[in-house]
Amino acid sequence: MATAGRKTTAGGGNKRPDVETLLKYYREMLLIRRFEERAGQLYGMGLIGGFCHLYIGQEAVVTGVQAVLTEKDSVITSYRDHGHMLACGMEANGVMAELTGRRGGYSKGKGGSMHMFSREKRFFGGHGIVGAQVPLGTGLAFAHKYKEDGGISVTYTGDGAINQGQVYEAFNMASLWELPVLYIIENNQYAMGTAVARASANTQLCNRGASYDIPGEEVDGMDVLKVKEAAAKAVAHIRAGKGPYILEMKTYRYRGHSMSDPAKYRTKEEVNKMKAERDPIDHLRLSMLDLGEAEEQTFKDIDKEIKDIVSKSAEFSQSSPEPDPSELYTDILVDV
Template identity: 65%
Template sequence: AYRDHGHMLACGMDPKAVMAELTGRATGSSGGKGGSMHMFSTEAGFYGGHGIVGAQVSLGTGLALANRNRGNGAVTFCYFGDGAANQGQVYESFNMAELWRLPVVYLIENNQYAMGTSIERASSETHLYKRGISFQIPGEEVDGMDVQAVAAAAAKAAEHARSGKGPYILELKTYRYRGHSMSDPAKYRTREEVDEVRKTRDPIDHLREVLERGKLAGEDQLKALDAEVKTIVAEAVEFARTSPEPDPAALYTDVYAVQAAGAPAN
């Protein structure tokens, strides 16, 4: 993934290690060297973010090739955005994945704007899952603001890939509330547009309504859950704040891969 923080937590990575990595601490998941874009955890099955837009797609496809060759039944989930969907290596990966029937699910997080450019100004085909048609890759559009819809679609796509049918594309129609950074005031859209999405489509509010309407959770339970999450975040921040920075000597470690057992020396 490119914006990968939520994906790390979804994979089960320790929030403390994630926050420590974000702040460049030695206790971070990548020893403070990866930062926001390049942390990873092989234990959690998360093989890293990537700071180059779209470059993670070919890497994810390679992981799918490795999983197929190993016969371990694993499926690679490869995330990228609507902006990255215009990168050439995405289509090289699509072609290889379908040609070799690789177990990979491509998830396009379509938040309508690539930096400050709306999808209508950047793409002649705005239904991005259809980009796979010429490669004979099936796909579908999903409401990315609906937790249950995303979970169901992801399970379906994973089963497709795991059963030997090759790749699958999910286009998750979502939205980005804020700008990319302090230097992005998001003036390319109106405040009214953002407020309308928050009011009518917010995924957390929607799931809360589903739980309450179905009597699956009461107000007290949801408040307790909110408090628990806030505590986890506060503890992660404090852990990162009190953790040491990496020793300068660490610059010279993890430069070369450790040779795998039985692999040729060169």
């Protein structure tokens, strides 16, 4: 384990959670990391078809936000969605089997990476059209308010998607009607091969709600405790009936945009520096070791436990049968 040059500050201000909670975050982030690594391998083996966008590097964002939600809240995101599903409590087996297009998948193998849902876990996709989930997520917030069910909508979007016109129509309505929606901008610094500064006239994305009186804050998205703290504050504002809130998470994706990415828009050094100095999983582990909150063995045991879950999901995703052709015309419309 190389510790030289790493930042091992505890993070998250004074209210550091107890050890059990910290280990829960560690476990959740590691599950996403290992799951995504395995999905990448299965893709390379030709077992996953279509597009596949990995979340590696961004794990602290969804883990920290999820930590302050309740089972009443709704989550919606883009196509970079496997981590969000796992964080919502969807089973690794069902997610992996959907990636391989099998019956045991969350959309019975008919949706694939970008089209998976779980009403039970209140995860509403998985959307391939850049920015489309923002008005949809705002609609979910409208439903929460209309039904007075006490839930909020957490709507994730990217730094590229934030320049879409539909985002601002949604912001206006969300603020006008004081909808319970938390917009999370996952600023991973690139939209495919385009760096934020090449596409955005103003790169302070947390201020994008200013014209609509939506408060916004920039957050270190590589530190799960800072994410959680910021999310708790934003969610308290929303649950108090004060309307929407924007959090811009400064994060980084380690892998290519999708599985085919020429990687010519950034240097290997840039990626390696982020991995070495800012990795969210290493950061939490090292801070816990530094503060004497856990020993190496604890992390080794968790590593094993996670490896096991992921291996089982990979096996399941290959043993589950493919959908029957008769399923082609089912599940297309849902009566609600």
